[in-house]
Amino acid sequence: MSRQPQPDAKLARYLALLAGREPAGGLLEIRYRHPDRHQRMRQRWHPAAHPARAAREILELAGHTDVYVGVTPRRHRHGGRSAIHRAWVLWADLDQPDGTDPISRVPVAPGVVISSGTPGHRHLYWPLTQPLSVPQVERANETLAHALGADTGAVLGAATILRPPGTRNHKHTPASPITVERFDLRAHTAKEILHGLPVVQRPPAARPARPRDSARDPLLNIAPAIYVQALTGQAVPRDRKISCPLHEDRTPSLHVYPDPEHGWHCYGCNQGGTIYDLAAKLSGLDTRGSDFTELRARLSKLLLPGQAAHNGQHGVPVRG
Ligand SMILES: [Zn+2]
Numbered sequence: 001m002s003r004q005p006q007p008d009a010k011l012a013r014y015l016a017l018l019a020g021r022e023p024a025g026g027l028l029e030i031r032y033r034h035p036d037r038h039q040r041m042r043q044r045w046h047p048a049a050h051p052a053r054a055a056r057e058i059l060e061l062a063g064h065t066d067v068y069v070g071v072t073p074r075r076h077r078h079g080g081r082s083a084i085h086r087a088w089v090l091w092a093d094l095d096q097p098d099g100t101d102p103i104s105r106v107p108v109a110p111g112v113v114i115s116s117g118t119p120g121h122r123h124l125y126w127p128l129t130q131p132l133s134v135p136q137v138e139r140a141n142e143t144l145a146h147a148l149g150a151d152t153g154a155v156l157g158a159a160t161i162l163r164p165p166g167t168r169n170h171k172h173t174p175a176s177p178i179t180v181e182r183f184d185l186r187a188h189t190a191k192e193i194l195h196g197l198p199v200v201q202r203p204p205a206a207r208p209a210r211p212r213d214s215a216r217d218p219l220l221n222i223a224p225a226i227y228v229q230a231l232t233g234q235a236v237p238r239d240r241k242i243s244c245p246l247h248e249d250r251t252p253s254l255h256v257y258p259d260p261e262h263g264w265h266c267y268g269c270n271q272g273g274t275i276y277d278l279a280a281k282l283s284g285l286d287t288r289g290s291d292f293t294e295l296r297a298r299l300s301k302l303l304l305p306g307q308a309a310h311n312g313q314h315g316v317p318v319r320g
Pocket residue numbers: 244245246247249253254266267268269270271
């Protein structure tokens with residue numbers, strides 16, 4: 001076998017990939033779990049132009065705690081989306097514990113593949129010849145995630161943090177190493193990487209059944225993954241897709257978004273909306289008038305048992 005580079009050299013090259021040709025002033029963000037009793041996340045910053053410095057600090061921290069790195073360079077000391085101007089890679093978060101490998105479904109194989117320390121769980125990166133803006137990279141990541149059956153949740157966002165290679169996943173005992181499976185820095189244009197993949201249209205934000213109620217109505221603040229499971233009996237998997245209960249659906253088409261604002265949307269039957277819309281379709285009730293009152297009572301009893309109205313006489317099963 002050929003001699004492997006030292007782990008910190010590979011880590012520094014990985015960080016250099018994320019930093020791209022970021023203009024002066026760009027920063028690499030390191031986030032780590034402070035190993036005190038609160039396990040709070042802390043941040044450290046290094047110039048994007050000096051990835052070796054960031055690599056040294058990451059390896060020091062990695063001996064005793066979980067360490068993450070912002071996938072995109074930040075323009076100031078802030079971990080949020082507003083601090084980001086561009087991305088130098090596309091990425092995806094793939095969880096295939098059954099050993100299937102969907103990478104052949106995309107036209108350009110990811111150059112960099114990192115094993116996250118959990119079996120079947122990998123982070124894929126595609127080096128870009130030219131950077132993409134924040135909305136561009138988020139749309140591109142979403143297109144890749146759908147093609148791969150990968151996680152379509154928050155991990156697509158420009159502010160994503162992921163585990164760098166050479167660190168350890170301390171969720172496991174003993175802590176499992178984050179390892180490099182593939183490391184080919186040849187870059188492609190986004191157009192080449194996404195060539196021929198179906199473009200994913202985000203559904204418009206679901207409109208609450210009663211406008212302006214979301215501030216007051218606790219039902220409109222329940223995470224879609226929770227109410228979808230309660231109403232359909234299907235746990236929402238990591239890729240956030242379930243079989244649509246509104247029609248025969250062999251390939252899971254119903255997407256469950258992380259936030260109540262986007263709710264759920266089925267790309268098979270093109271229906272979607274809020275908790276009320278799903279409960280209404282499953283029960284045959286309307287989202288207006290006395291049907292709405294009935295729906296709200298049933299949903300409160302099912303999902304907010306401590307706060308249920310006393311008029312919920314009709315039992316829990318909303319379906320059928
Ligand atoms: Zn459907």
